[in-house]
Amino acid sequence: MMKGKGKGMSPHLGILLLGFCFVSQCFGIMDPVDFLALQSIRKSLEDMPGSNYFSSWDFTSDPCNFAGVYCEGEKVVALNLGDPRAGAPGLSGRLNPAIGKLSSLAEFTVVPGRIMGALPWTLSQLKNLKFLAVSRNFISHEIPASLGELRNLRTLDLSYNQLTGNIPWDVAGIRSLTNVILCHNHLAGSIPYFASQTLTRLDLKHNDLSGSISPNSLPHSLQYLSLSWNRLSGPIDQLLPKLNRLNYLDLSLNQFSGYIPGCIFTFPISNLQLERNQFTGPVQPAGSVTIQTVDLSHNMLYGQVSPLFATVQNLYLNNNRFTGKVPTVFVDRLMAGSIQLLYLQHNFLTGMPINPRANIPMSSSLCLQYNCMIPPVQTPCPINAGTQKTRPTSQCMEWKG
Template structure:
C-alpha cells in the first residue's frame, strides 16, 4: 500500500507542475483582458465568444502561446468574407513582450495605432489592413528592428512615412496603399525588401536613384503626385516582375533596359515621360501601358510580341509596323491602342477580319483609319486629327 500512495503522490505532483507551467504570464493575462474590453464582434461574428477568462487564454481564438507567453495574436475570423471586429486597439498590446505576430482582419477598428507597439521588440509580422485606422504612423515603429512584414493598407492614415520606418533593416514586405499619406518616399535600407506598395496616397516629390534596394520585385507607386526622372532608379531594379508607376508626374525618358526585365505587367501610363522609345530586343512583357505620356518617334516593331499594348495619347508618328498588324490579325495581340497620336499609315487590308478577342483603335491620327474598329469611349468620335495639327507637328 505504501508504494501506491507514493505513486499517487508523484502523479498529483506532476499534475501540479503541469498546471503551474500552463498558467499564462500575469502581464500577458491582464493585457489580453484590456484588449478584449476594447473590441466587439461585428454582426455575424462570434470570434470573441471564446475569450472566456475563466479558461486558459492560450485556447482563445487567435491567441497562440509558447510556454506562458503570447507569441501571436490574430484578431478576427481569418476566413474570407467573415465579419470583422469593431472598436480600438488597446495600448496594452505593447505589454505582450514575446509577441512576434500581430494581425487584424478587415473590420471597423478605429483610432490611432498604439505607440506602445514599439515595445514589441520581437515583432516580425504586423498586418492591420482594411479597417479605419487614422492618424500618423508612429515614428517609434522604427524601433521594431526584427519587423519583416508591415501591412497597414486600406486605412485612413495621414501624415508622412517616417524615415525611421524606411530604415527598418529586416523589411521584406511594406504595404501602405490606399491611405491618405503625404510627403516623400523615404529611403529604404533593407537589402531584402521584395514588395513595396504605396499606391493611392498623396505622396509627392522625386525619388532618389538609391532610395530603393535592387532586391525589389513588386513596385507600385501609382495614384500619387510623384515627380522627376526615374531612369537611374529603374535600371538598378533588375529583379522587378511587376511595375506600376501610373498616374503620377514622372518625366524624362524610359530606359530601354527596362523592357528586358522579367516584368509581367509594365504600367507607366498617365505621366510625363518623353522622348523616343528605343528598344534593343524583342519585348517579352505581356502587358505594356505607355499611354497618356509625351513619347514621340516611330512605333518599334519590337513591340510585336506584346499581348496588350497601349501607346495611345502620345506623339508617335510614321507608319505602324507590319509586324504588329500581322500579330494582331493572327490573334497574338489582343489589345493594340494607337489612337490620339500622329501616325500616318498602317498596312492593313480594309477587308481584313480582326479576331473577335482582339481590339484595334486607330482614330485621331494623321490618316483615315482603313478599317472600322470599336474604340474606347474616351477616344472620342473624330476619326482623323485636323490637318493643321499634323502639318504643325511635321514642321
C-alpha cells in the same frame, strides 16, 4: 506557484491573478502579464454584427485556446484579431496600448473591420515582432516613428486605412523588412530611403506622396513596386535600371517626366504600368520584349513605334505623339491573334499596312482613330477615344513641321 509572478508585483495584482487561477485552474498556463493584456485588448474591441469571433474568449478557461491566440509555453507569440475567413465581419473599437505588454509577440494581424483611432505607440515595445498587418480598417493619425525600433520586423502592412503624415525615415530604415504595404491611405511627403537589402515588395499606391525619388532610395532587391495614384515627379531613368529584379512595376497616375529607359522592357515583368505621367522622348526597347501588358498611354512620347513592341499581348500607346507608319509586324501578329489589344488612338500616325477587308480575330481589339490618317479598318474603340476618326490636318502639319 504561478510562473511569471516576479518581484515588484503589487499585492492587489497578485490577489487578482490568484483569483483568476482558482476559477480557471490556470496555474502555469499563461504569463499573468499576457493574461491581463489580453483582457484589456478584449475590453477595447467588439464583434461587428454577424461576427462571433470573441465567443471563445472566456477568461475562465485557458487563453491559449482562444480564437486567434497562439502560445509557446506561457507566452503569446501570435495574435490574429478577427475571423480570418473571407467576407466575415470584422471588429470595431480601438487597439488597446496593452498590446505592448505581449513581450514575446512575433505576429500581430487584424482582419478588415471598423477599428478606429491611432496605432498604439506601445507596438514599438514588441522587440520580437516580425509580422504586423493591420489593414482595411479605419486606423488614423500618423505612423508612429517608434515602429523603427522593431529591428526584426519583416512585413509591415497598414494598407486601406486613414493614415496621414509622412512615411517615417526610422521605419524605412529597418534593415529586416521584406514587405512594406502602405497603399490606400493619405500619406504625404517624399519617399524615404529604404535601408533593407532584402525588401522585395513596396506598395505605396493611392496616397498623396510627392517629390522626386532619389536613384539610391530603393534597394536593388525589389521585385514588386507600385507607386500609382500619387503626385510623384521628376525623372526615373537613373532609378529604374538598378531595379532589374522587378517582376511588377506600376508608376501610373503620377507626374514623372523624362525618358523611359529601354532596359526596363527586358526585365522579367508581366505587367508594366507607366500611363498618365509626363514621360517624353522616343521609346526604344533594349531587346526583345516578353512583357504581357505594357501601358504607356497618356504621356508625351514621340518618334516611331518600335517593332519590338509587337510581342506584347496588350499594348497601350494611345494619347501620345507617335508618328510614322505602324510596322508590318504588328499587322501579322494581330491577324494571327497573338496581339489581344492594340490601342494606338490619339497619336500622329500616318498609316498602318492592313488590308481594309481583313478580318481581325474576335479575340483581338484594335483602335486607330484620331491619327493623321483615315483608319484603314473600322474597329470598335473605347468610349473615351471620342467620335472623330481623323485628326484635323492643321494639327498634323504643325506636328510634322
